[in-house]
Amino acid sequence: MxxxxxxxxxxxxxxxxxxxxxxxxxxxxxxxxxxxxxxxxxxxxQPTATSRYTLFNITPDMPVPGGASHSDPQGIRYIAMKYGPYGQPEHYKTYQIMFSHYSNSSTKKVRYLGELYTVVGDIYLIDPFATTNEWQRGRSQIVEEYYEILDAHGNRTGKGLRFNNWDKPIHITKWSSN
Known part of the structure; x- marks a missing residue:
């Protein structure tokens, strides 16, 4: 050596x-x-990269995650969508709601900045190949998750988490559903 x-x-x-x-x-x-x-x-x-979700305060002009109002039962609502006849994939007016499935009293666990939160809310799913009569969950993709964080007793906190892949403003709650 x-x-x-x-x-x-x-x-x-x-x-x-x-x-x-x-x-x-x-x-x-x-x-x-x-x-x-x-x-x-x-x-x-602390995240090593940016988190998938954005934390925000839910204000009265925003839709209520997982229900039509705060007095409604809370749960997870799945909103099945398809592409409209024309438009860009990132533009929300391109999509049409086909149906929704509401699972009241169900919750979901979401990780934000290393913490695990129990949430209720809405999950918007798009099937890029859906037709007027057919929509398949297996080929769908999430375009938005919109949640409200629950406290240890299961009560709403007024704090929300949102992930989105489109340009839908947070206060838009209804549009064409063909």
């Missing part, structure tokens, strides 16, 4: 040993004196 390769090996070993702390490896983003459990857990919750 040459002196040069021995020097490289010893240098690498020295680097790896300098990364160790008393109880294991030290993360480069945390100084060992600042590594407390609470702040470490907070950092784990």
């Amino acid at each position: 040459s002196a040069k390769s021995l020097f490289i090996i010893l240098s690498l070993l020295g680097l790896s040993f300098s990364c160790y702390s008393g109880d294991g490896l030290v993360d480069r983003t945390w100084g060992s004196s600042r590594l407390d459990t609470q702040s470490y857990r907070q950092a784990l919750r």
Whole structure:
């Protein structure tokens, strides 16, 4: 073994040993004196990329997720849609509602920034190959998820989560359904 390769090996070993702390490896983003459990857990919750959902406050001019009004039973509503006769896939007026299925008292678990939330709301599904008489769930794609977060007792909180792949303004609740 040459002196040069021995020097490289010893240098690498020295680097790896300098990364160790008393109880294991030290993360480069945390100084060992600042590594407390609470702040470490907070950092784990931070997204490495942007979240799929947007968090917002539900206002009176917005539709009620998972129901027609706050007094209605809450649940998950699936809205089956098809493409209209013309238009762009990202434009909401291109779509036509075929039918909807409402599952009252059902909830869904959604992860937002590392936290798991129980939600009720609406899921808009598009079958790109649907005809007037046929719509298949197996080939459908989600174009919008619109939820309201529930508290630990199952009550609405007024906080919403939304994911969308189209340009539908949040306050639009009805359009043509052929």
